[in-house]
Each structure stands twice: as C-alpha cells, then as structure tokens.
Amino acid sequence: MLHIASLFAVVAMIGSAARWRHAASKDFPRCREQVCSFYGVFALNLELDAHDRKILALLQENARYSYSEIGRRIHLTSPAVAERIKRLEESGVIQGYSVRLNLRALGYSFEALVQVTVESHEALDAWAATRPEVLALHATTGNHCALLRLALKNPEHLQACLSSLGKIGKTSTAMVLSSHWEHRSRLPADQLG
Structure with a gap:
C-alpha cells in the first residue's frame, strides 16, 4: 500500500x-x-505494483512518452498502460503534467525565498494568486507560517513585491545565489510506493 x-x-x-x-x-x-x-494533507490507499512504479519513473523522466513507448519499455500493451495511467491520475498519484521553463531566458534574472508570517492565510493565498512572479507557496512550521519562491526581473521588482506583501504580513527574504539542484523532479522507482 x-x-x-x-x-x-x-x-x-x-x-x-x-x-x-x-x-x-x-x-x-x-x-x-x-x-x-x-495544508494538503490527504491519504492515498492505492496499491502500486512494479509496473505502476516503472510507469511513474518513465513519466518522471519524460512526461511526453507515448503509451506505446512506455509499453515497449515495460512489456505491456498500450491499452494496459493507458488504463494504468488513468487509474494513477484518478487516484491523485499523478496530479498533472508540466513544462520546466528557463526563467532567465524569459527575463527573470534571479529568485528569492521569502518567509512570511501572516494572520490570514486567505489573504496570502489571494495575494499570491494575483502575482505571476510567485513560483511556489508553501505552508510551513517554525517561526514563519509560509514560504514563497519568487522569480524576479531586478531588485526593484523584489522591492515592489515586498512592499505589497508587507501590507498583509511580516517577511524575511533570502536571495538565491545559485541552485545546485533546481528541483528534484524524479523519485527513484523503488521509492515510488
């Protein structure tokens, strides 16, 4: 399970x-x-077998693989792969598919991590929903209740965000100097269930 x-x-x-x-x-x-x-707490009661784990590993490698390509690699038919992927999507194991963008190529020259303390999570959610520079919003434990990851064009852009955000809470900001791992986009197949 x-x-x-x-x-x-x-x-x-x-x-x-x-x-x-x-x-x-x-x-x-x-x-x-x-x-x-x-906080996104939920429970999944779905049995994953070796084929499911292999499918998840392949989709993490390249979400654009066709059913036939996945089937060829794990020795299943295309319809069997399609049915398994549908089940994984419907159960919430697969939550969606996305594209990774080169933010620098789009004019966003740096990132910042902003810890936020707010009285109203709803106000923070509403603020973040209207800001295209917000890459992620995480509820956290510790001295702050949330962590924002922002993509920014310049220091003035950061200042404008912090000024606006300061109206709903207290902030503590760290600039990202470099990223050794942009994100871990893949879990090893043996860790998938």
Missing part, C-alpha cells in the same frame, strides 16, 4: 494546532478538515 509518511503524526499536529486556535469552538472536526485541506 502507498502511504504518506507520518500522515497520522501530521494530522495529530494539525489537530493540536486547531484545538489550540479554536479551543472555544464546538466545530473542531470541521476546523480540522479545513486545516488539513489547507
């Missing part, structure tokens, strides 16, 4: 935070659902 590591510990931690914030509330179960939904 595929399980998210420490799911129950995370739910318990979130439950504790929700109880603390809403001690007087009778709506704890609803509150826990909202918090879990905000």
